[in-house]
Amino acid sequence: MTELLQHQIEYYRARAPEYDEWFYRRGRYDEGEAHTRQWELEVRQVREQLHSESGFPHILELAPGTGIWTAELIKIGERVIALDASPEMIAINRAKLLSAAVEYQQTDLFNWRPERQYDMVFFGFWLSHVPSVKLSRFLESARAALKPGGRLFFVDSKGVDRAKSRTGTEDLGSDLQQRVLNDGRRYEIVKIYYDPEQLTVVLRAGGFDIEVRATDNFFLYADGRKAE
Ligand SMILES: C[S@@+](CC[C@H](N)C(=O)[O-])C[C@H]1O[C@@H](n2cnc3c(N)ncnc32)[C@H](O)[C@@H]1O
Secondary structure: OHHHHHHHHHHHHHHHHHHHHHHOOOHHHOOOHHHHHHHHHHHHHHHHHHOOOOOEEEEEEEOOOOOOOHHHHHHHEEEEEEEEOOHHHHHHHHHHHOOOOEEEEEOOHHHOOOOOOEEEEEEEOOHHHOOHHHHHHHHHHHHHOEEEEEEEEEEEEOOOOOOHHHHOOEEEEOOEEEEEOOOOOEEEEEOOOOOHHHHHHHHHHOOEEOOEEEOOOOEEEEEEEEOO
């Protein structure tokens, strides 16, 4: 398990310069105009929900990557503390945002316990990479990182990306996936596709007042609070 999680970090370190191609549906992920339009519409749906509340003094972002969602969080929060294991991701995020409102820390989230509490915790496309045996501890840490009544928001993948035939992504069973970079390097990582209802039950049992929702095709997202 330790080795798998280390490979997962190495994969994202190596993928950092090409990561945004996935989110912006470029290169190998380009499925045509209609697909991109639908993807963008569903991103907008999630973004609007995220922006439905603002004015958070301190937001903790876990696994921020290249800053796609950090850029949104600085619009609804005064300060964002962003923890990622990859220095390459952090460098891209920092260079893109050039924001004094964001503080970056290189952190392995599987060896992390929060040292303080925040008004909001956010993670994008991270939960699906947390192995099931590590899920309850991760949720405990996320909960511990929130002030009473603090907001939890996350977004993740609803199902396997249709572009996978061209990206080399392959489901290997047991929550594992093979990923292939543009230059052909291959990595094995964790990827879990959750059922929204089942994940809602898990999160509520973990002390969150929350409901996981899905967009039509691409995303799961949840907006809730730390339960009292
Ligand atoms: C799928 S990307 C998501 C990035 C960003 N949140 C987004 O939505 O675009 C996963 C992120 O998790 C980071 N990561 C992988 N393993 C990690 C670990 N053990 N601790 C902290 N971050 C990790 C990667 O560096 C990468 O930035």
